[in-house]
Amino acid sequence: MxxxxxxxxxxxxxxxxxxxxxxxxTPPVAPPGSVTLPLVDYDKLVDRAAHPPAPAERPxxxxxxxxxDLQVRVSAAxxxxxxxxxxxxxxxxxxxxxxxxxxxxxxxxxAQQAGAPVPIVTEGGTMSxxxxxxxxxxxxxxxxxxxxxxxxxxxxxxPAMWAGTVRATIEAPGDNADVRVAExxxxxxxxxxxxxxxxxxxxxxVLSLVYWSSREQAVRTLRExxxxxxxxxxxxxxxxxxxxxxxxxxxxxxxxxxxxxxQVPDGYEVVSVSGGSVESAGQQQxxxxxxxxxxxARQRHQFLVTLERTIAGGIQHADLALPGVxxxxxxTGEVAWEAVGTIxxxxxxxxxLRRLDVSEVNAxxxxxxxxxxxxxxxxxxRGDERVPVAFDVRRFADAPxxxxxxxxxxxxxxxxxxxxxxxxxxLRVRNRGQLFLKVGLPxxxxxxxxxxxxxxxxxxxxxxxxxxxxxxxxxxxxxxxTVSFVYVESGSSFGRKGDAEMKLPRMDLPxxxxxxxVFLPERYKVKRFEGDAMPDTWIAPLAAPSxxxxxxxxxxRTGVLRPGQLGGVAIDTxxxxxxxxxxxxxxxxxxxxxxxxxxxxxxxxxxxxxxxxITVELMGFRPFTTVLxxxxxxxxxxxxxAGVQESVRVMAQQPGAAGTAAFLAPSQNVVNLQQRVxxxxxxxxxxxxxxxxxxxVRPLVLDEETxxxxxxxxx
Numbered sequence: 001m002x003x004x005x006x007x008x009x010x011x012x013x014x015x016x017x018x019x020x021x022x023x024x025x026t027p028p029v030a031p032p033g034s035v036t037l038p039l040v041d042y043d044k045l046v047d048r049a050a051h052p053p054a055p056a057e058r059p060x061x062x063x064x065x066x067x068x069d070l071q072v073r074v075s076a077a078x079x080x081x082x083x084x085x086x087x088x089x090x091x092x093x094x095x096x097x098x099x100x101x102x103x104x105x106x107x108x109x110x111a112q113q114a115g116a117p118v119p120i121v122t123e124g125g126t127m128s129x130x131x132x133x134x135x136x137x138x139x140x141x142x143x144x145x146x147x148x149x150x151x152x153x154x155x156x157x158x159p160a161m162w163a164g165t166v167r168a169t170i171e172a173p174g175d176n177a178d179v180r181v182a183e184x185x186x187x188x189x190x191x192x193x194x195x196x197x198x199x200x201x202x203x204x205x206v207l208s209l210v211y212w213s214s215r216e217q218a219v220r221t222l223r224e225x226x227x228x229x230x231x232x233x234x235x236x237x238x239x240x241x242x243x244x245x246x247x248x249x250x251x252x253x254x255x256x257x258x259x260x261x262x263q264v265p266d267g268y269e270v271v272s273v274s275g276g277s278v279e280s281a282g283q284q285q286x287x288x289x290x291x292x293x294x295x296x297a298r299q300r301h302q303f304l305v306t307l308e309r310t311i312a313g314g315i316q317h318a319d320l321a322l323p324g325v326x327x328x329x330x331x332t333g334e335v336a337w338e339a340v341g342t343i344x345x346x347x348x349x350x351x352x353l354r355r356l357d358v359s360e361v362n363a364x365x366x367x368x369x370x371x372x373x374x375x376x377x378x379x380x381x382r383g384d385e386r387v388p389v390a391f392d393v394r395r396f397a398d399a400p401x402x403x404x405x406x407x408x409x410x411x412x413x414x415x416x417x418x419x420x421x422x423x424x425x426x427l428r429v430r431n432r433g434q435l436f437l438k439v440g441l442p443x444x445x446x447x448x449x450x451x452x453x454x455x456x457x458x459x460x461x462x463x464x465x466x467x468x469x470x471x472x473x474x475x476x477x478x479x480x481x482t483v484s485f486v487y488v489e490s491g492s493s494f495g496r497k498g499d500a501e502m503k504l505p506r507m508d509l510p511x512x513x514x515x516x517x518v519f520l521p522e523r524y525k526v527k528r529f530e531g532d533a534m535p536d537t538w539i540a541p542l543a544a545p546s547x548x549x550x551x552x553x554x555x556x557r558t559g560v561l562r563p564g565q566l567g568g569v570a571i572d573t574x575x576x577x578x579x580x581x582x583x584x585x586x587x588x589x590x591x592x593x594x595x596x597x598x599x600x601x602x603x604x605x606x607x608x609x610x611x612x613x614i615t616v617e618l619m620g621f622r623p624f625t626t627v628l629x630x631x632x633x634x635x636x637x638x639x640x641x642a643g644v645q646e647s648v649r650v651m652a653q654q655p656g657a658a659g660t661a662a663f664l665a666p667s668q669n670v671v672n673l674q675q676r677v678x679x680x681x682x683x684x685x686x687x688x689x690x691x692x693x694x695x696x697v698r699p700l701v702l703d704e705e706t707x708x709x710x711x712x713x714x715x
Contacts, residue, residue: 058091059090059091061090062089062090062091062095062096062097063087063088063089063090063091063095063096063097063131064087064088064090064164065085065086065087065097065098065099065161065162065163065164066086066087066088066163066164066165067085067086067087067163067164067165067166067167068083068084068085068086068161068163068165068166068167069083069084069167069168069169070082070083070158070159070161070166070167070168070169070202071083071168071169072158072168072169072170072171072210073170073171074147074154074156074170074171074172074173074210074212075147075173076147076149076154077147078144078145078146078147078156079144079145079146079147079156079158079210080142080143080144081142081143081144081145081158082140082141082142082143083100083140083141083142083143083159083161084138084139084140085099085138085139085140085141085161085163086136086137086138087136087137087139087163088135088136088137089131089133089134089135089136089137090134091134092133092134093132094130094131094132095130095131095132096121096128096129096130097128097129097130097131097137098126098127098128098162099111099120099126099127099128099129099139099141099161099162100126100127100141100143100159100160100161100162101125101126101127101159101160101162101205101207102122102125102126102127103157103159103160103207105145105146105156105157106143106144106145106157106158106159107143107144107145108120108127108141108142108143109141109142109143109144110140110141110142111129111139111140111141111142112139112140113129113131113137113138113139113140114138118130118131118139126162143159145157145158145159152213153211153212153213154211154212155209155210155211155212156209156210156211157207157208157209157210158181158202158207158208158209158210159207160204160205160206160207160208161202161204161205162204162205163204164204165201165204166201166202166203166204167199167200167201167202168181168184168199168200168201168202168208169197169198169199170197170198170199170200170210171195171196171197172195172196172197172198172212173194173195173196174194174195174196174213175191175194175195175196176191176196176279176294177191177196177212177213178212178213179196179198179210179211179212179213180210180211180212181198181200181202181208181209181210182208182209182210182211183202183203183206183207183208183209184200184201184202184203184208185200185201186198186199186200187199187200187201191279196212224254224255225252225254225255225256225257225327226252226253226254226255226329227250227251227252227253227257227260227325227327227328227329228250228251228253228328228329228330228331229248229249229250229251229324229325229328229330229331229332230248230249230331230332230333231246231247231248231249231322231323231324231325231331231332231333231334232246232247232249232333232334232335232362232364232365232368233245233246233247233322233323233333233334233335233336233365234246234335234336234337234338234365234368234369235335235336235337235338235389236337236338236339236340237315237337237338237339237340237343237345237393238315238339238340239314239340239341240310240311240312240313240314240315241308241309241310241311241315242268242308242309242311242315242318242320243271243306243307243308244265244268244306244307244308244320244323245304245305245306245307245368246304246305246306246307246322246323247302247304247364247365247368248262248275248301248302248303248304248305248323248325249300249301249302250300250301250302250325250328251299251300252298252299252300252301253329256296256297257293257296258292258293258296259282259290259291259292259293260290260291260293260301260325261288261289261290261291261325261326261327262288262289262290262291262305262323262324262325262326263287263288263321263323263324263325263326263384263386264284264287264288264289264305264307264323265287265307265309265320265321265322265323266287266321267309268307268308268309268320269284269307269308269309270284270289270305270306270307271306271307271308272304272305272306273289273291273303273304273305273306274303274304275291275301275302275303275304276302276303277293277294277295277298277301277302277303278291278292278293278294278301278303279291279292279293279294280292288326289305291303305323307323314395315393315395316392316393316394317390317391317392317393318390318391318393319388319389319390320388320389321386321387321388321389322335322379322387322388322389324381324384324386324387326384327384328383329382329383330380330381330382331380331381331382332378332379332380333378333379333380333381333387334356334361334362334365334376334377334378334379335353335376335377335379335389336358336361336365336366336369336373336374336375336376336377337373337374337375337376337391338369338370338371338372338373338374339371339374339393340371341395341396341398342395342396342398343374343393343394343395343396344393344394344395344396345374345375345391345392345393345394346391346392346394347375347377347389347390347391347392348390348391349377350388350389350390351379351387351388352379352380352381352385352387353377353378353379353387353389354377354378354379355375355376355377356376356377356378357376358372358373358374358375358376360376361373361376375391377389401432402432402510403431403432403433403434404429404430404431404432404433404434404437404470404509405429405430405509405510405511405512406427406428406429406430406509406510406511406512407428407429407430407480407512407513408427408428408511408512408513408514408515409425409426409427409428409511409513409514409515409701410425410426410515410517411423411424411425411426411504411514411515411516411517412424412426412517412519412673413502413516413517413518413519414519414673415502415518415519415520415521416521417493417494417521417523418491418493418494419490419491419492419493419494419500420488420489420490420491421488421489421491421502422486422487422488422673423486423487423488423489423504424484424485424486424673425484425485425486426482426483426484426598427482427483427484427509427511428480428481428482428598428599429470429480429481429482429483429509430479430480431470431471431477431481434470434509435469435470435471436460436467436468436469436470437467437468437469437470437483437507437508437509438462438464438465438466438467438507438508438509439465439466439467439468439485439505439506439507440464440465440505440506440507440705441465441466441487441489441505442489442503442504442505444489444490444491445487445488445489445505446487446488446489447459447466447468447485447486447487448485448486448487448488449485449486450468450469450483450484450485450486451482451483451484451485452469452470452471452472452475452481452482452483453472453475453477453481453482453483454482455472455475457469457472459485465505468483468485470483482598486673487505494521494524494712494714495714496713496714497711497712497713497714498711498712499709499710499711499712500709500710500711500712501707501708501709502518502707502708502709503705503706503707503708504516504705504706504707505705506703506704506705507703508703510700510701510702510703511700511701511702512699512700513697513698513699513700514533514697514698514699514701514706515536515576515695515696515697516533516695516696516697516698516706516708517576517693517694517695517696518693518694518695518696518708519691519692519693520691520692520693520694520712521691522691522692523714523715524712524713524714524715525712525713525714525715526692526694526710526711526712527710527711527712527713528710528711529694529696529708529709529710530708530709530710531706531707531708531709532698532704532705532706532707532708533696533697533698533706533708534696534697534698535694535695535696535697536574536695536696536697563631563632564605564606564607564608564631564632565603565604565605565607565631565632566585566603566604566607566612566614566628566631566632566633566635567601567602567603567604567634567635568601568602568634568635568636568637569596569599569600569601569602569636569637570583570596570600570602570616570618570637570638570639571600571636571637571638571639572621572638572639572640572641573638573639573640573641574695575638576695577596577599577600577601578596578600578618578621578639579596579597579598579599579600580595580596580618581595581596581600581616581617581618581621581639582594582595582616582617582618583595583596583602583614583615583616583637584614584615584616584617585604585607585612585613585614586612586613586614586615587607587608587610587611587612587613587631588608588610590606590607590608592604604631607631608631609630609631610630611627611628611629611630612627612628612629612630612631613625613626613627613628614626614627614628614635614637616637616639618639620641620642621639621640621641621642622639622640622641622642624637624638624639696708
């Protein structure tokens with residue numbers, strides 16, 4: 001039954017497919033008068049209807065004149081000039097462009113654009129040009145003006161131009177004519193060929209008055225000029241050139257010289273000429289330099305002339321003639337030498353030269369020098385007499401200068417039973433410009449931290465050793481300051497007995513004195529120290545502040561200070577300084593406290609007169625208190641270790657050993673380094689809290705290692 005139904009459905013579908021009847025709909029026919037558009041074009045028309053284009057913006061003005069350049073020539077007959085105007089027309093069609101204000105005394109002679117006449121109209125006192133078409137334009141106007149003559153002066157008006165900027169070049173007859181322009185800024189002034197040219201900037205739309213001297217130059221007999229001069233010359237000896245700086249002081253006794261002729265040495269090039277009355281410097285010819293004088297009526301002229309000459313192969317011997325003024329009746333002068341670098345200069349007296357002590361050199365000549373003066377001479381010549389100078393130069397090579405040095409170095413080393421060692425270097429540095437400290441760490445050592453005056457800095461690694469900065473940003477020391485670094489090194493574990501060796505890194509900084517404290521575990525008995533350093537007990541008597549024997553737990557005066565000052569140093573029983581100790585001074589209502597510096601020092605000022613109570617405290621030491629009769633002294637305060645019974649153990653030594661080391665109580669440096677290991681330094685090391693301390697000293701360490709060797713045995 002299902003097969004019959006399916007067969008009938010397939011037959012119906014086939015008949016439908018083969019039927020010629022089309023099921024597509026025919027598009028509707030549009031009525032007459034309508035337009036059929038695609039949907040995309042219709043959307044564009046709708047969008048344009050919703051957003052119509054903005055109307056074109058009209059220019060604020062029809063035309064503008066940006067710049068006007070005037071070329072003006074004045075004479076006794078009148079003023080003639082041309083004006084070049086540059087601008088732009090902003091509107092379409094014919095446009096009226098304002099050019100210049102109409103003035104009865106100024107006549108517009110011609111107006112052209114690209115060689116063709118331009119129509120000019122006058123309306124409301126303003127003369128305008130009629131231009132067509134948008135775009136830039138350039139107009140050329142010719143104008144003339146009447147001259148108003150007065151006794152000793154002539155004047156004329158310049159046109160008031162309608163432009164953004166107005167510049168004028170005015171040419172007047174006569175050398176150095178006194179040309180001035182009212183309501184204008186004078187840019188430059190020059191004179192040549194009997195004419196004076198002045199460049200000025202005028203104010204737009206403002207009439208400017210130009211006036212100049214109109215005196216007739218009467219023919220007269222010029223009086224002969226008589227001069228008295230003084231010349232100060234500085235000779236600068238450089239690597240391969242000589243420089244002369246001559247300061248001239250010319251006094252005119254008679255006449256009005258128009259120019260001055262200077263004698264200059266042969267082979268020297270004029271670098272500069274400066275002076276208030278010097279108009280220009282002519283070309284140097286045949287050992288003569290001509291200077292044009294601006295104000296001839298002046299009775300005194302001062303100017304500076306700089307000369308230079310290059311000498312190939314360096315300077316060993318030089319001959320020259322000192323600069324002077326030709327025609328001077330009498331000339332006095334001084335000559336001095338300075339040098340770039342270190343030289344030995346030999347100059348002998350010859351002719352009019354007479355030796356002069358450099359401390360007696362004229363102040364104006366000393367002001368020209370930038371280096372200390374090496375030699376000086378004074379001379380006096382008459383007429384055109386030449387003043388020859390000969391000198392020999394011997395140059396010395398520059399010696400290297402020590403950039404930085406350490407006054408002292410305090411080194412603390414903590415050694416564990418496993419053989420690991422933690423070492424802290426504290427340097428008191430005087431630095432003139434060295435940036436880094438080169439540290440050659442022992443093999444297997446690692447740098448942990450570095451500080452400059454208590455502030456952390458970042459060291460860097462290099463193939464030839466680590467670099468510890470000696471400065472930090474914003475730090476400008478004027479005296480000695482502290483630089484410290486900490487490093488850790490791995491070593492062999494201690495056995496029941498054996499030998500051990502310890503080394504300090506070599507540094508490129510000279511050390512005046514190195515103090516080394518080695519803290520070893522208490523469970524080992526140590527003897528037979530050998531190496532580069534010696535026990536500090538050998539030099540302790542020499543380093544004491546006085547010749548008196550050291551008295552433990554006593555309060556001792558070591559010097560005298562100013563009234564009202566109280567200072568000193570805190571030390572332990574071995575004489576080592578104690579930084580970080582708290583010192584308090586009490587005198588009546590006066591109460592002040594300080595912390596000792598890295599060298600254990602303290603200083604109070606303004607202490608009242610009378611008995612003073614001083615108290616010194618430091619963790620790990622017994623507090624110390626005493627009463628002084630008054631201030632004005634420097635004292636030394638020894639502190640005793642708290643809870644540690646003092647004992648001295650003398651170690652035997654065979655002949656030829658480095659020295660004998662004594663077991664001492666740990667100093668505050670050991671305590672501070674133990675605290676840093678437990679709370680600050682990023683390293684884990686089993687540092688013994690109880691141990692024995694040995695101290696050594698080595699003077700004058702110069703870029704070398706410091707080594708110690710010893711024998712140990714377990715107790």
